[in-house]
Amino acid sequence: MNQDSIRINVLLFGACREAAGISELGCDLSLPATAANAWTELKRQFPALAAFERNALVAVNEEHARMDHILNDGDTLAIFPPVSGG
Amino acid sequence: MNQDSIRINVLLFGACREAAGISELGCDLSLPATAANAWTELKRQFPALAAFERNALVAVNEEHARMDHILNDGDTLAIFPPVSGG
Amino acid sequence: MSPDIFEITREPIDKPGLEQRLVTGAAGAVVTFDGVVRDNTKGRSVLTLQYEAYEPMAVKEMQRVGEEIRKQWPDVERIGIVHRFGELKISESSIVIVVTSPHRRVAFEACRYAIDRIKQTVPIWKKEIFEDGEAWVEGQRPDSDQNHGR
Amino acid sequence: MSPDIFEITREPIDKPGLEQRLVTGAAGAVVTFDGVVRDNTKGRSVLTLQYEAYEPMAVKEMQRVGEEIRKQWPDVERIGIVHRFGELKISESSIVIVVTSPHRRVAFEACRYAIDRIKQTVPIWKKEIFEDGEAWVEGQRPDSDQNHGR
Numbered sequence: 001m002n003q004d005s006i007r008i009n010v011l012l013f014g015a016c017r018e019a020a021g022i023s024e025l026g027c028d029l030s031l032p033a034t035a036a037n038a039w040t041e042l043k044r045q046f047p048a049l050a051a052f053e054r055n056a057l058v059a060v061n062e063e064h065a066r067m068d069h070i071l072n073d074g075d076t077l078a079i080f081p082p083v084s085g086g
Numbered sequence: 087m088n089q090d091s092i093r094i095n096v097l098l099f100g101a102c103r104e105a106a107g108i109s110e111l112g113c114d115l116s117l118p119a120t121a122a123n124a125w126t127e128l129k130r131q132f133p134a135l136a137a138f139e140r141n142a143l144v145a146v147n148e149e150h151a152r153m154d155h156i157l158n159d160g161d162t163l164a165i166f167p168p169v170s171g172g
Numbered sequence: 173m174s175p176d177i178f179e180i181t182r183e184p185i186d187k188p189g190l191e192q193r194l195v196t197g198a199a200g201a202v203v204t205f206d207g208v209v210r211d212n213t214k215g216r217s218v219l220t221l222q223y224e225a226y227e228p229m230a231v232k233e234m235q236r237v238g239e240e241i242r243k244q245w246p247d248v249e250r251i252g253i254v255h256r257f258g259e260l261k262i263s264e265s266s267i268v269i270v271v272t273s274p275h276r277r278v279a280f281e282a283c284r285y286a287i288d289r290i291k292q293t294v295p296i297w298k299k300e301i302f303e304d305g306e307a308w309v310e311g312q313r314p315d316s317d318q319n320h321g322r
Numbered sequence: 323m324s325p326d327i328f329e330i331t332r333e334p335i336d337k338p339g340l341e342q343r344l345v346t347g348a349a350g351a352v353v354t355f356d357g358v359v360r361d362n363t364k365g366r367s368v369l370t371l372q373y374e375a376y377e378p379m380a381v382k383e384m385q386r387v388g389e390e391i392r393k394q395w396p397d398v399e400r401i402g403i404v405h406r407f408g409e410l411k412i413s414e415s416s417i418v419i420v421v422t423s424p425h426r427r428v429a430f431e432a433c434r435y436a437i438d439r440i441k442q443t444v445p446i447w448k449k450e451i452f453e454d455g456e457a458w459v460e461g462q463r464p465d466s467d468q469n470h471g472r
Contacts, residue, residue: 011376014458017374062382078445080376080445081460082460082461082462084446084447084459085373085375085405085416085417085447099224099295100297103224104308149232164229167308168314169292169293169294169311170291170309171223171255171296172267172287172294187338195358197361197413198361199360199413201355203354204354205430206341207352210349210424211348262347263347280430284430
């Protein structure tokens with residue numbers, strides 16, 4: 001890995017996981033990288049995720065985050081639809 | 087019992103029962119008779135009840151009632167302080 | 173016959189059993205209020221509480237609270253109210269109220285209404301036993317509360 | 323260490339056990355919310371519900387709800403929140419929330435706040451399994467709710 005890119009861990013949950021057909025993967029991103037950049041890359045790899053364009057939420061390292069959140073090497077990015085627990 | 091008087095059953099609860107030192111008694115009242123008349127008679131028999139003059143509540147035949155409720159022969163009159171269950 | 177439950181008992185209240193009897197297939201929310209004996213009143217240590225009930229009237233008044241709830245919240249599935257009397261130790265339950273409904277708002281509102289009303293209308297009295305004395309708990313006069321009238 | 327309880331589990335929730343761990347001597351009110359699986363959604367028969375959780379984050383978010391409660395209602399004695407995941411049958415509990423406090427108002431308000439917040443912030447998702455199909459339950463976007471921001 002060179003210093004112009006980072007590797008993050010991606011977790012998918014709920015309908016996003018089901019659409020992508022995968023629950024966890026590694027993802028390389030060029031710097032500077034935001035959650036939105038990761039989302040774009042994931043949609044490229046898993047086109048079915050495009051259905052969640054307006055609804056997908058993200059968490060970085062187990063904290064709710066916004067799409068403009070800046071990612072660092074080794075971060076865990078979770079992608080999911082609005083929560084529906086309880 | 088003649089037709090000018092009735093006999094009622096009286097029940098006392100809580101601090102009223104404790105003050106009177108009795109939980110149940112029969113009481114004869116001249117007609118026409120209200121709960122207030124019964125209360126006056128009870129205070130005569132059990133002077134300690136006077137301490138509840140402002141607080142005593144009544145129920146007639148297991149229904150909350152006002153002091154001007156008219157009593158009939160055989161009625162059950164309950165006398166008690168404000169409730170404090172729960 | 174109403175499927176609701178209104179009981180007065182000397183025995184410890186079986187809360188899980190009560191809840192189980194009230195969870196219907198249509199229920200999505202179960203809200204339970206459990207009133208337990210506190211170890212103090214305004215800082216003064218309580219040893220036990222003695223509850224006294226006018227039993228038949230208390231059951232009737234609890235049923236009336238149930239009717240009021242069904243009128244105000246038609247979506248309620250089931251109501252259960254069990255009040256204990258006799259001598260109760262610290263942390264024992266004096267009253268358990270269970271309301272089930274399809275959605276949570278109704279169960280919360282109806283359960284809270286139930287305990288508020290019971291404290292106004294159900295003929296039960298309690299006396300606190302302290303280490304160095306005892307005292308009847310003062311109830312509110314009904315006319316001091318606008319909600320009492322009916 | 324906080325005496326409050328925040329757990330995610332695959333196993334059936336032990337509601338009486340949870341309540342017992344949270345009833346302190348100073349507690350006079352125990353309010354419990356129990357979310358159970360309804361047998362229908364808008365009239366369509368449900369067979370089971372499948373819950374999926376982002377486990378470590380879900381526990382963190384439940385703890386955060388607990389912190390919010392303690393800030394808003396300092397009189398709360400104890401908070402317990404247990405959320406189950408996996409496949410649940412009709413009338414099984416998906417979540418149990420218990421709040422104890424000296425007096426009832428606080429326990430009611432805090433318990434209701436807890437379930438409202440959990441439905442907004444805790445990363446758990448559910449899918450309804452019908453006789454003839456299945457569907458993820460749609461959550462609300464956080465920005466559609468003013469309370470979400472923090």
